[in-house]
Amino acid sequence: MFKYTLQRILYMCMVLLIITAMCFVLVRMLPPAELPPGDPHTEVVEARREALGYNKPYMVQFGIFLQNVFTKFDWGISDKLYFGRDVAQIFFEKLPVSIIVNLYSILFSIPIGIGLGIFAALKKNTWVDYLLSTATMIVISVPSFVYAFIIQYIFSYKLGWLPFLMKAGTDYFTWDMFVSMLPAVMSLSFGTIAGFTRTTRAELTEVLTSEFMLLARTKGLTKAQATIRHAMRNCFVVVVPAIFGSFIGVLGGSLIIERIFAIPGVGGLTINAINGRDYPIFMLTTCFYTAIGLVASLVVDISYGFIDPRIRMGSKK
């Protein structure tokens, strides 16, 4: 198991390196951001670009880039959006907001989602189950910006309970801030709740019909006991990795929701970097999103092995 995990981590690092290299070369192939004419910083920027190897072969540039990242954690200097500021610094200013909003969302939606899923599974083939399954299907299908619209229109405009946009400032743990984050948190939650409801329901219905459940009932356990002690534990083999996955996904924020509610997070930074052609920021967010995706899938895969002793990872049959 340990060896397998190590192998997977090494493999992941390799994939990350290759993707970074590809994106890096593609980004560097683009003409670098032009400086405003007569800008006093022109010489400094030119010198810096020279040091980053802008006129050398791409692989040399990539070497310099990696060296900077690994030795000094220097991801470059923003040359458009936040002129002259350290990219990593900007990034870490933005990160907490994304994490907090998404964390609220999943802390709120995972219990609800799992609860509804269990409820639907226990009431299998009754109207409750059909209702929940249909609702889940519908909620999963509808894009998140539609929820954002509904919430903004009903709660922020018609009822006036919530603010339209997130409050500016860095006081992330005050009540005002929490309220101003609520629309975004709610918009994000719909999909997560529905996702967990579906997974839990699907797993639990399958477990509930298995033979060991019948055995458990036969030897005298009540339905509740059998469900909690036997069915739930088996069902969580699938649900828990999904929880881990969404906790890692928290880091990334959401491109669309952050834009709609003016959340100064990583997602917004990415979109701004793309639309403003700020390549150093774009490069950093690219690596970040790639890493998150890879780590999430790795954690999900490996956690199966840790949670369920029956699953032996990496063994040859």
Add this chain to the structure above:
Amino acid sequence: MSNMNNNYERIPQEKFEFVQMDARLHDKKIDTKFRSFFADAMLRFRKNKSSVVAAWILLFLILFSLIVPMASPYDIKDRDKLYVNFPAYVPAVAEMNLGILDGSKVYASQNEASMNYWRGIAEETGMNPVIKIVDTTTTLVKYRGKMVERYTYTIEANRYFELGCVYRTLSYKQFEELQAWQNETGIQVIYPYVESKDIMDITDNPNLWYEVTDTKGSAKLDADGNLIPVYSTRKEIEGAPYNSLRIPGDDGSYIYSIAKSGSVNVRVCYYNYYRYMNEGREPSYIFGTTSMGEDLFTAIGVGARFSLIFAVLVSAINLSIGAVYGAIQGYYGGMVDMILDRISDILSGVPFVVVTTLFQLHLAQKVGIVPSFLFAFVLTGWISMAALTRKQFYRFKGLEFVMAARTLGASDSRLMFKHIFPNAMGTIITSCALVIPGVINSETSMTYLGIVNISDFAGTSIGTLMSQGNAAVTSAPHAMLWPSIFISLLMISFNLFGNGLRDAFNPSTRGVED
């Protein structure tokens, strides 16, 4: 002995004979009707009520997106500069006073002065913007030492009528054409000019044609409570001769235009001017207008048409690439499988937004925005399809019929595409029905975020419409509402339909029901 062995291949035909040519088989004949796999699947699909409903809705939405852009009187390039983010309005329905499609907007706390302003528009153009007074509140105010009752109203106004008159600068030729059109149709477009010196030097309100008491434009009423017209009669500033319809009460002295450096400045009733500009058609917007002044109904059709065609195209390409890639992976296995798997691992690790951006930055200049958007989808889109095909190939390649075909000497490609692939077809096609909504969703998100702007190519897209609508959520909720409803319905019905298909085609559920 060896001789005989050699002759096995050359046994004369007449030496063969049927073993049981005349013998009767006592096996019971199969008397049920033969049913093909697809017919069977269709039967099961039809049992799934929600999927059937979804299929019908889907058909309706597809037909909507194909027919509307062609049948609509509006083109996506028809952009009105003033009817921007206006609510839904259809003249014929609005006349019925049903409270729908009447272009109405609720204005709260309107005082007497603004009620007179509405009245001014109604009296001059003959089109009353006030549909109804929803609510009247009475307040007692101290005015010049006395307690006076003041009324404030909440009214529902027709935004199309409310616009009233606007100033337009026309060339002499245009002015003559407009007059000719007026004579021909009998619709009054041009209204007499009002000089700003007569209305307390107000220059930015073309709807004032009556005497005002202050610079805010409050009307001055005569003894009978009527508005007092202040139309200009100064012939010396008239821009061009006017030989057309005159408004009631005009004795021929009012001037209808003023000179303005080689052209004329006129006051036109915008509603009628719109009819003049649009071949006599009244403004009629079933869903209202967008923030660009396009007809939202047409715009949704145009956007959806692009989304659907694009999604089908992407799915078809991804299906082909994925099927071939997965077939090679699954059939050859071993080293080939491993190498190809690593390649798809790497490609699938790149976030979609990054792929789209890089393709836009590199290729949009060379091959256009839409093709580079398509490439972005194709680059990573086939991976799930390949994985699916690979799984199916692993499942089927060891089976007896494949071995039999191999024994008979079938080539690799024949085995792959003639023998194994058709068995995997059902699963692949049904997953395609679930890939299409995914593509539409990503496409909508990317255009919503403005990372890709396909408006030049396709006119508009649902994502663009929604991001425009989102900017005016409070003032024009319809601009967000209809695209939201459309995209939600499309996604829901596609997913329900796809799930139904998958259940119907999935052989593992065969015979489970009943």
